[in-house]
Amino acid sequence: MADSTLTAAAAEDGAVLAHVETPSAPPTRDTVTATLANGMTCDLPASSPLAKLLRRNRTWQGPDAKARLRILRNAKSVAIVGASPNPARSSYFVSTYLLSSSPYRVYFVNPRATEILGHPVYPDLASLPEVPDVVDVFRRGSDVPEVMDDALAVGAKTVWVQLGIWNEEAAYYGESKGLTVVMDRCIKIEHARFHGGLHLLGFDTGQITSRRTLR
Numbered sequence: 001m002a003d004s005t006l007t008a009a010a011a012e013d014g015a016v017l018a019h020v021e022t023p024s025a026p027p028t029r030d031t032v033t034a035t036l037a038n039g040m041t042c043d044l045p046a047s048s049p050l051a052k053l054l055r056r057n058r059t060w061q062g063p064d065a066k067a068r069l070r071i072l073r074n075a076k077s078v079a080i081v082g083a084s085p086n087p088a089r090s091s092y093f094v095s096t097y098l099l100s101s102s103p104y105r106v107y108f109v110n111p112r113a114t115e116i117l118g119h120p121v122y123p124d125l126a127s128l129p130e131v132p133d134v135v136d137v138f139r140r141g142s143d144v145p146e147v148m149d150d151a152l153a154v155g156a157k158t159v160w161v162q163l164g165i166w167n168e169e170a171a172y173y174g175e176s177k178g179l180t181v182v183m184d185r186c187i188k189i190e191h192a193r194f195h196g197g198l199h200l201l202g203f204d205t206g207q208i209t210s211r212r213t214l215r
């Protein structure tokens with residue numbers, strides 16, 4: 001039975017949240033990458049006080065709502081890097097949604113798995129049968145630069161780093177190499193908000209509702 005949840009992550013800063021019915025997602029163990037004074041990095045639990053402090057001090061700004069909508073509308077294929085066959089993992093939940101509720105050709109990338117949701121799993125992006133339009137990343141924040149290099153090597157244009165995963169230096173790095181970078185956003189939530197699961201009343205106001213407006 002569906003639980004009533006507030007989909008806070010789907011809202012822009014200052015947005016009005018809608019009370020919507022969504023299936024319960026499994027708990028996530030997402031991380032934020034912190035850069036230490038000596039230049040080394042470490043991954044912190046996204047729910048930790050230090051991670052929350054880092055979020056308040058962010059300087060990088062990703063694509064706005066209009067740009068994210070264009071990314072999702074123009075995409076034909078999505079490669080999920082770090083996809084897991086474990087139903088308790090957030091990548092499995094997102095994979096299920098994309099296969100059932102989106103028009104995308106979905107590919108799974110994980111060198112330690114062979115099949116997810118009845119689909120083959122590829123060891124790396126280079127092994128895919130096509131260049132994906134979007135590389136959706138379920139990896140630690142410190143792994144994001146490596147994924148960006150792999151995406152660049154195969155000719156992918158967009159790297160979408162999932163909700164709760166943050167590496168600001170990687171975001172600047174990816175953009176410097178010509179990538180479009182989305183970070184700390186769930187592709188499932190974003191697709192749903194733009195395609196009926198959550199309906200965006202106005203991009204300028206950032207108001208979100210679960211009701212459809214008359215067209």
